[in-house]
Amino acid sequence: MRIGKLISAILGGMMILAGFGMTVGGAVAVALPDDEGWIESPRFRVSSDAVALVGEDIDVDLDPEFIGGRTLVSWEAIPARLEFDSRNNKDVFIGVASQADVDRYLAGVAIDRVDLFHDHDGGGLVFGTAEVVAPTDQDFWVASSTDGALDWDVADGEWTIAVLNADGSPGVDVAVTAAAKVPFLRGIGVGLIIFGIVGLALGATLVYFGVRQVPERPAPPAPPVDPQQPVTAS
Secondary structure (H helix, E strand, C coil): CHHHHHHHHHHHHHHHHHHHHHHHHHHHHHHCCCCCCCEECCCEEEEECCCEEEECCEEECCCCEEECCEEEECCCCEEEEEEEEECCCCCEEEEEEEHHHHHHHCCCECEEEECCCCCEECCCEECCECCCCCHHHCCCCCEEECCCEEEEEECCEEEEEEEEECCCCCCEEEEEEEEECCCCHHHHHHHHHHHHHHHHHHHHHHHHHHHCCCCCCCCCCCCCCCCCCCCCCC
């Protein structure tokens, strides 16, 4: 009996931890998006003496997720937005293209490989020539902008984000904010909260029955001794 109570308490504790994590995760998923569903990063400044700032390669796989033969999650693209402004009074260009196209375009050019969503000041410099054909003259970009905001529907593929001065000159200094709109995020968050609360309740119930002390039944009283009954000596 004691082993069963111990198992109940342990399982209940695990369910409480899991339920708490799901509830917190769900609350975050519900709270993060703004009124239009966008999740926005802090604003970061990235700068370099190179010709181009090249973001880390982005590999996107949006294949549907299936459970029991049914589609659980499916989307063709995730809306994304980059907002940027120049910090050195030069016109800034931001473009998104396949990794292969960006690599060909910037082959032999001085670039700086950076994480565009963290402050950066040099450090990933790849030496090369200090000039390149203006990025605005290229036609391989799947999305590009020079007006301070870039909207991009993130689809399957291998992508690279590149930041250059619009005339292709060296010395790029820009502040960037990224945002994305994840489909179903709030619905997923609400579901996590519900499952988390259920897990907390079940876990608490198991722990209660696992640690509850059941009072022992008192032993029945001994039958009274008849004082008239003779005592037999052995």
